[in-house]
Amino acid sequence: MLPEMAVEVDQLNKSFTTWWGRTTPSLISIDLHVRRGTVHGFLGPNGAGKSTTIRALMGLTRCNGRMRVFGHEVPEHLPRVIHRVGAIVERPRFPTEFSGYRNLRHLAGSLGLPNREIGRVLDICDLNSAAHIRYGAYSLGMKQRLAIAAALLTEPDLIILDEPTNGLDPQGIRHMRQLTRRLADEGRTVLISTHLLAEVEQIADDITIVNGGRTVAAGSLDAFAGGRQRWRLTLAAHEASASVAQQTLQQRGWQVVPEGGALIVLGDEPGYAITQTLTAAGLWVESLTPVSTGLEETFLQLTAPGVRPGELPPTPITSSTNPHHGSLR
Amino acid sequence: MTTASPHPSFLRLFRAELDRHARRRSTWVGALIMLALCMVARFDGYTDAFDHLLICTTFGAMWGYLTAVANVGGDIRSGALGTWLTFHPRRQRVWWARLLAIIVTTAIGVLATILLITSTHLPAVVTSTGHGLGWLFLVALLTPVCAAVMGAATAALCGSTLSALGVAAGYLTLLFVSNILIPGLSSTWGPIAPIGDLFDGINNYNSYSRGHPDSGTSYDLPFWAMIRLLIWTLAIGTVGTLRWSRRDVD
Numbered sequence: 001m002l003p004e005m006a007v008e009v010d011q012l013n014k015s016f017t018t019w020w021g022r023t024t025p026s027l028i029s030i031d032l033h034v035r036r037g038t039v040h041g042f043l044g045p046n047g048a049g050k051s052t053t054i055r056a057l058m059g060l061t062r063c064n065g066r067m068r069v070f071g072h073e074v075p076e077h078l079p080r081v082i083h084r085v086g087a088i089v090e091r092p093r094f095p096t097e098f099s100g101y102r103n104l105r106h107l108a109g110s111l112g113l114p115n116r117e118i119g120r121v122l123d124i125c126d127l128n129s130a131a132h133i134r135y136g137a138y139s140l141g142m143k144q145r146l147a148i149a150a151a152l153l154t155e156p157d158l159i160i161l162d163e164p165t166n167g168l169d170p171q172g173i174r175h176m177r178q179l180t181r182r183l184a185d186e187g188r189t190v191l192i193s194t195h196l197l198a199e200v201e202q203i204a205d206d207i208t209i210v211n212g213g214r215t216v217a218a219g220s221l222d223a224f225a226g227g228r229q230r231w232r233l234t235l236a237a238h239e240a241s242a243s244v245a246q247q248t249l250q251q252r253g254w255q256v257v258p259e260g261g262a263l264i265v266l267g268d269e270p271g272y273a274i275t276q277t278l279t280a281a282g283l284w285v286e287s288l289t290p291v292s293t294g295l296e297e298t299f300l301q302l303t304a305p306g307v308r309p310g311e312l313p314p315t316p317i318t319s320s321t322n323p324h325h326g327s328l329r
Numbered sequence: 330m331t332t333a334s335p336h337p338s339f340l341r342l343f344r345a346e347l348d349r350h351a352r353r354r355s356t357w358v359g360a361l362i363m364l365a366l367c368m369v370a371r372f373d374g375y376t377d378a379f380d381h382l383l384i385c386t387t388f389g390a391m392w393g394y395l396t397a398v399a400n401v402g403g404d405i406r407s408g409a410l411g412t413w414l415t416f417h418p419r420r421q422r423v424w425w426a427r428l429l430a431i432i433v434t435t436a437i438g439v440l441a442t443i444l445l446i447t448s449t450h451l452p453a454v455v456t457s458t459g460h461g462l463g464w465l466f467l468v469a470l471l472t473p474v475c476a477a478v479m480g481a482a483t484a485a486l487c488g489s490t491l492s493a494l495g496v497a498a499g500y501l502t503l504l505f506v507s508n509i510l511i512p513g514l515s516s517t518w519g520p521i522a523p524i525g526d527l528f529d530g531i532n533n534y535n536s537y538s539r540g541h542p543d544s545g546t547s548y549d550l551p552f553w554a555m556i557r558l559l560i561w562t563l564a565i566g567t568v569g570t571l572r573w574s575r576r577d578v579d
Contacts, residue, residue, distance in 0.1 A: 059418040061577040078418040093408035110345035
């Protein structure tokens with residue numbers, strides 16, 4: 001039977017020793033469990049240890065603790081599974097004097113892949129028109145897309161994306177979100193480290209939050225988000241209709257809070273049920289947009305300065321095969 | 330889903346490294362500069378075929394060191410090495426493939442330069458050296474190759490092109506100063522000493538073969554100088570290899 005976990009990291013820790021002998025821990029105890037076939041958001045503030053963890057997984061930096069990828073101990077047995085892993089690790093770089101195509105060709109050649117694979121990944125990342133431009137002349141977004149193209153060269157089962165939306169414009173971010181979802185739909189596992197909580201909310205199945213070199217929480221997105229959707233509602237009428245709308249929605253079981261000229265609606269039913277209800281009451285909706293669920297609040301609580309794992313607020317985290325799911329650590 | 334070979338061959342990796350190294354601007358611009366400098370020396374007073382060989386060797390060694398440093402140090406510093414190692418986690422394999430690519434490029438570049446510079450009077454060289462020609466070509470090739478290996482190892486140790494160049498500049502400055510303070514010391518320590526002895530040996534051999542031996546000439550001197558050069562290269566190369574395999578990569 002295949003192992004269900006794509007990535008298992010237990011009690012990963014690392015310390016730096018300065019020239020004058022002072023030891024500073026950069027990772028204290030990171031636990032990360034990524035289920036196969038899921039999109040896993042790996043979240044944390046700057047310096048929390050996300051990139052170090054990913055670098056350790058890819059054998060770029062040495063750490064203590066236990067790490068497994070598809071059941072293989074890494075970094076010892078990383079060569080056995082590396083062909084199943086595609087990764088971009090924190091601002092990946094290529095030699096600046098070669099074109100994007102040449103850089104991919106070097107990679108493909110060294111991996112024994114045919115050149116047609118280069119065209120395929122350039123297509124996926126929408127880089128065909130810039131393929132023969134020197135890498136040094138690329139914009140940040142193009143560099144990021146080239147790195148993603150490289151990560152997809154081997155058609156990996158596990159894709160590790162460390163801050164993949166860095167430097168991307170809104171179209172690029174959207175493209176990245178769609179690509180990530182598509183990869184997951186194809187049955188691949190995606191581990192994505194990012195600061196963009198709104199993006200993660202739209203694509204992730206599971207979340208791990210780290211802070212100060214420790215894993216502080218892990219669980220399914222629903223558990224983090226509290227399972228309830230929030231909507232920002234504006235009405236195509238004067239303010240008086242807002243109070244009528246508030247009453248109407250509250251009678252149907254939604255929680256409604258006025259915020260500026262809009263209403264924040266919290267409930268379990270889909271958005272169209274709100275418009276149906278209001279239309280039936282003779283109220284016209286001007287806009288209805290989903291807003292952040294509870295993830296942002298939970299994230300900010302868990303990563304607030306001075307909060308230690310033992311002092312964390314009791315967030316309801318449930319689920320899954322992950323031994324750490326269902327607990328705040 | 331996965332199409333890549335789980336164990337890509339060393340030959341494929343070597344070919345990719347060779348292509349990367351040969352296409353680097355530092356490699357081919359450096360080669361053109363080396364050729365230009367050799368040409369200037371060739372047509373500017375140096376008429377002796379041996380002198381031409383030594384000039385090619387000297388500039389070839391500088392070129393080999395600089396390109397190796399630019400390749401290894403540049404990749405580490407820029408972060409390109411981290412990207413490369415993400416696909417090739419066997420670091421030793423990458424190191425040996427890269428080193429071999431640097432060695433092959435240096436050897437071919439220097440050999441081409443030597444042939445170009447001495448092509449017009451190669452028969453004269455052959456006539457004057459007789460059976461020593463092969464030995465001289467070996468020395469002329471080996472010196473730049475050793476310099477290239479030392480350059481790659483120094484860059485792996487220092488982690489950047491500038492630091493590795495600084496180490497070379499510092500070493501040469503130290504030699505210069507120490508030679509002023511203690512005359513003759515520079516010929517007894519450091520990897521440049523056997524190179525100097527190799528050149529002396531070739532000159533002596535040249536003089537000897539022409540029937541005008543200098544006093545104290547011994548034409549087995551280059552052999553031991555070569556052994557010493559190889560030992561230095563091995564020592565610095567080993568330290569660089571170890572550092573490469575243990576370095577945290579950004």
